[in-house]
Amino acid sequence: MLLAVLLCGCSQADQVVIQPQPTPGRTARELPTTTPVPPPPTPTFVPTALSEGATPSPLVPPLVVSGTSTDAAGTPATNTIRLEDTAWVGGWRNKGDSRYKGRTATWIYGTNTAYNTMRVAFTLSGQPTGQSQLQIEGMDSEGDAKTLILIQVNGQQIFRGPNPLPNDENSLPSGTWGLVRFPFSSTLLRPGSNTITIQTLINGQFGVPPFFMLDYADLVVGP
16 A cells, blocks of 8 residues: 655734824924835736637546545545645745635746746655546636646656636636546656646736636545
């Protein structure tokens, strides 16, 4: 049986300046005020059209499903490694626990931004066999245009094409979170350290579409 080890926000208090009351017969001296530090930019999630040419086809057609991989008792399968959004580095996270529409999430934006790639590292105790699956719970940008993405396992491509996750809907406070499974050969995995990388393949600006959003991922390894 394979064992996995996975290891891998802040708030700003408001500042209040109290002005002293003048003493009768005397002129009050004004105290200097403190200039507040502006918060980091927050995505506006305004849809834009896909600007690049023809979209490439994926290597393996993903399976769009609902729910997660579980055993007969309804608990996560023992060969499943949960990769939470907090474990992915390189993407953008909102302030605090990075919540969006009831979930926590990590974003990646266009290739010409500082947040165009997210990656996660994990460890396997042995060599998996057969087929494995990467299951991603997340959303795509709002609007009909899909974000072009590339997914790699240890540097080997398992998917390239338009993000098959559901499009975000600004009018829905609960979001349109969906789950997609990307099957691949277990030979891409290895004993010891492994990495999974997701990156965008389209230009864009930080804070607006196109973007890819991940709540969590499950790696279901072969027997």
